[in-house]
Amino acid sequence: MTQHNPAQQSTSWDSRAAAYDKENATTSDVIARQALSIMGVTPGQKILDVAAGPGSFSILAAQAGADVLAVDFSQGMADYLRDKTRRLGVKNLRVEVMDGQDLKLEDDTFDIAFSALGIMLFPDRAAGMREFCRVLKTGGLGAIVAFTGLEGHGIQSLVMSALKRAKPDFEPAGQDPRYSLTNPDVFRAEMLTAGFSSVNMFTVRVVRSFESPETLWPRFAETSPAMATVFNDLTDSQRQAFGDAFVEQVRSKQGDGPYGAENELRIAVGVK
Numbered sequence: 001m002t003q004h005n006p007a008q009q010s011t012s013w014d015s016r017a018a019a020y021d022k023e024n025a026t027t028s029d030v031i032a033r034q035a036l037s038i039m040g041v042t043p044g045q046k047i048l049d050v051a052a053g054p055g056s057f058s059i060l061a062a063q064a065g066a067d068v069l070a071v072d073f074s075q076g077m078a079d080y081l082r083d084k085t086r087r088l089g090v091k092n093l094r095v096e097v098m099d100g101q102d103l104k105l106e107d108d109t110f111d112i113a114f115s116a117l118g119i120m121l122f123p124d125r126a127a128g129m130r131e132f133c134r135v136l137k138t139g140g141l142g143a144i145v146a147f148t149g150l151e152g153h154g155i156q157s158l159v160m161s162a163l164k165r166a167k168p169d170f171e172p173a174g175q176d177p178r179y180s181l182t183n184p185d186v187f188r189a190e191m192l193t194a195g196f197s198s199v200n201m202f203t204v205r206v207v208r209s210f211e212s213p214e215t216l217w218p219r220f221a222e223t224s225p226a227m228a229t230v231f232n233d234l235t236d237s238q239r240q241a242f243g244d245a246f247v248e249q250v251r252s253k254q255g256d257g258p259y260g261a262e263n264e265l266r267i268a269v270g271v272k
């Protein structure tokens with residue numbers, strides 16, 4: 001049986017929707033706005049958001065007048081987004097529970113497809129990309145967002161070095177740049193293999209503020225299934241050592257604040 005990491009299990013996300021949304025709303029919103037401005041959206045266009053999560057992109061696209069379908073394999077995320085859609089009074093946005101590797105959708109249906117920080121998690125990424133391209137109309141645009149790698153991913157590199165301090169034999173999963181979407185050559189090649197005829201890459205840096213390193217690190221497990229597993233595998237004293245190292249590193253770079261967590265992401269936009 002295939003071993004799935006926690007971010008590849010829908011149940012890991014079910015209870016995290018609200019916390020994920022609260023923590024990542026700034027980042028998701030900046031990416032969504034960039035992607036919308038790169039692709040341009042006109043009223044009436046049919047748009048698909050794969051692994052939509054709390055739906056930052058879907059909501060903005062629907063508010064711009066597009067006809068949007070948001071899909072996510074987590075029932076909890078889908079319920080949360082339906083609720084948020086109602087709360088905000090957003091029209092033209094439907095939400096369905098669906099696996100991005102096996103979309104229950106017709107070929108050649110959408111003008112635009114988008115997926116942020118979702119396809120990069122799929123155990124069968126090739127199937128995810130193939131499905132993503134299949135449902136686009138010929139000439140349609142598909143944008144996939146992934147992290148650029150630890151170097152540019154500021155907060156993540158602090159987390160990794162704090163983990164190494166707490167547990168020297170710690171090895172992060174899925175970061176081998178020969179196969180990962182952090183490598184732009186791999187990213188482009190996989191999109192072309194999936195059926196896109198040309199692909200361009202755009203880099204986006206996002207900084208979100210946080211109140212203090214002491215209150216930030218205990219929340220990692222609430223918003224990230226992967227971090228929850230990492231924390232579970234640490235002893236209490238290793239977890240505390242991680243927290244201490246994280247706080248020390250943030251304070252050595254940013255003193256007593258104001259604090260900002262930096263992320264770097266790549267938007268790969270392909271034409272089918």
Ligand SMILES: C[S@@+](CC[C@H](N)C(=O)[O-])C[C@H]1O[C@@H](n2cnc3c(N)ncnc32)[C@H](O)[C@@H]1O
Nearest residue numbers: 013028051052053072073074099100116117118
């Ligand atoms: C890191 S969140 C990104 C959410 C959103 N796109 C954003 O940028 O804020 C990852 C999302 O991918 C979803 N997901 C993971 N694997 C999936 C799959 N195979 N099919 C559909 N959704 C998936 C999770 O449920 C979660 O909502």
